[in-house]
Amino acid sequence: MTYLLKNGHILGQHGLQPQDILIDGQTITAMAAHLDTPADATVLDLEGGFISPGLVDVHVHFRDPGQTDKETIRTGSAAAAHGGFTFVGAMPNITPTTDTPAAMTAQIKRNQTAGKVRIGQYAPITMGRTGDKLVDFAALQKAGAFAFSNDGSGIQSAETMYLAMQGIEKTGLPLAAHVEDVSLFNHGVINAGPRAQELNLPGIDKTAETAQLARDLVLAQATGVHYHVCHVSTAESLQMIRMAKMAGVNVTCEAAPHHLLLSDQDIPDTDNSNFKMNPPLRSESDRQALVVGLLDGTVDCIATDHAPHTQAEKDQGILKAPFGIVGSENAFSLLYTRFVRTKLFTLGQLIAWMSARPAKLFNVPAPQLKVGHTADLAVFDLAHQQTITAEQLVSKGKNTPFLGTKVYGGTLATFVGGQPVYQRGELQ
Ligand SMILES: NC(=O)N[C@@H](CC(=O)O)C(=O)O
Ligand SMILES: [Zn+2]
Numbered sequence: 001m002t003y004l005l006k007n008g009h010i011l012g013q014h015g016l017q018p019q020d021i022l023i024d025g026q027t028i029t030a031m032a033a034h035l036d037t038p039a040d041a042t043v044l045d046l047e048g049g050f051i052s053p054g055l056v057d058v059h060v061h062f063r064d065p066g067q068t069d070k071e072t073i074r075t076g077s078a079a080a081a082h083g084g085f086t087f088v089g090a091m092p093n094i095t096p097t098t099d100t101p102a103a104m105t106a107q108i109k110r111n112q113t114a115g116k117v118r119i120g121q122y123a124p125i126t127m128g129r130t131g132d133k134l135v136d137f138a139a140l141q142k143a144g145a146f147a148f149s150n151d152g153s154g155i156q157s158a159e160t161m162y163l164a165m166q167g168i169e170k171t172g173l174p175l176a177a178h179v180e181d182v183s184l185f186n187h188g189v190i191n192a193g194p195r196a197q198e199l200n201l202p203g204i205d206k207t208a209e210t211a212q213l214a215r216d217l218v219l220a221q222a223t224g225v226h227y228h229v230c231h232v233s234t235a236e237s238l239q240m241i242r243m244a245k246m247a248g249v250n251v252t253c254e255a256a257p258h259h260l261l262l263s264d265q266d267i268p269d270t271d272n273s274n275f276k277m278n279p280p281l282r283s284e285s286d287r288q289a290l291v292v293g294l295l296d297g298t299v300d301c302i303a304t305d306h307a308p309h310t311q312a313e314k315d316q317g318i319l320k321a322p323f324g325i326v327g328s329e330n331a332f333s334l335l336y337t338r339f340v341r342t343k344l345f346t347l348g349q350l351i352a353w354m355s356a357r358p359a360k361l362f363n364v365p366a367p368q369l370k371v372g373h374t375a376d377l378a379v380f381d382l383a384h385q386q387t388i389t390a391e392q393l394v395s396k397g398k399n400t401p402f403l404g405t406k407v408y409g410g411t412l413a414t415f416v417g418g419q420p421v422y423q424r425g426e427l428q
């Protein structure tokens, strides 16, 4: 198929500039302010929309196999496409998990068959994501593992983590760590602090994150592994990562949109489990530290931690509901509206944190808007405001604290390998 994207804008040296893009097969074959329409081309009039390199999200949960009432590879990847993502890294907290080469091979095949976007598949660090028995890192790398992570739980034994780092270092792949010391978790449901006291809810102390992070940074330095911190949430974590980077530790980290946008002060008085995720929304000063961390380079990239759950599970209330919120579909629009329209971030910075940077960290090809490159791209409507509603979400999970939020930057279209994987109504 040949597509001509007309009347778009791309980010050039001097800001947004008019751009037409011709896609032939998988590839971008021409770019200019104005292109004539080839006879066989399907024309999409973008009406001024912003064309971005495809977004890259290194942290999503698809629940497939095992919990397909929450999400499937199909619906999760459709949600990613709806958010402008052309590549996602899928976490291995699925049942069965991808802890053997055979399971990894089978899952990669399922991802390729059902996925609307490109999917990198994480392998766990330990067998079954429990206990201390390490997976065969080299064999899983050979089978196509994207990276290693036990996301959902921290590795409690220092010895296990040390041995895992030594093994994963040899593969050159990142070890993506969910840092959480369960002995300090206190059965909490939101951040420990004044808001938890006001709401009379058990609090998760920051030390559950920072104590394990301190341990891991020491071990990462000793082993040289690429140690990537998932969903970093506290100012103290950032300070440690900043110092570790200065000391030459091979550490990177991601921040989730909700931790950049909300603090525990935003948790309403009404019992709303869509404000419950792990790590929890922290204090306003932690939120601000994450924003500063992005700007000074301590935070390397943004990743959504898209974590769908069923309505019935989330209806159990904040004490009982599972941790996690969906994030793929409105990550760009929320961050664009809050930070780019207010000029705290430039559009170029936001796109770098959501595309080229995470791609580079995880050694996947970064989508590029250049002739000769694969057409992995997204088009966003920066000019019009819309309200986030449950009905718009194509994920099975509707569990987001942002329902009712007004945003600019809704997705108009997403292309993967030259094929449209999402198109908003008016672009059909
Ligand atoms: N973030 C969450 O609150 N939940 C995630 C697990 C995780 O990312 O640790 C999930 O799988 O539901
Ligand atoms: Zn996690």
Ligand SMILES: [Zn+2]
Residues within 6 Å of the ligand: 059, 060, 061, 091, 151, 152, 305, 307
């Ligand atoms: Zn996660």
